[in-house]
Amino acid sequence: MRVAKAIVLTADDSTVLRQWARGRKTPARQVLRAKIVLAAAQGRENQDIAAELGCTPRTVGTWRNRFAERGLEGIEKDAPRGGRTPDVR
DSSP: OOOOOOOOOOHHHHHHHHHHHHOSSSOHHHHHHHHHHHHHHTTOOHHHHHHHHTSOHHHHHHHHHHHHHHTHHHHHSOOOOOOOOOOOO
């Protein structure tokens, strides 16, 4: 059985995440990520967070791990994707 990474927030991180979670002009995906990290910092399990926020446990695990590795920058922007190769003519 895998154990989710523990999330420990600094006071500054906590303040920023709360602002993102309540922000009216914050993109919806960033609001969801902030709520996931705030719930994870309370020691809750991925399944419980996913059920409350209406997403999958895999989504919760992705953003929990990304925050643990990279901090706020890890959840602020999407990771680069490969995409289609440019058509050069």
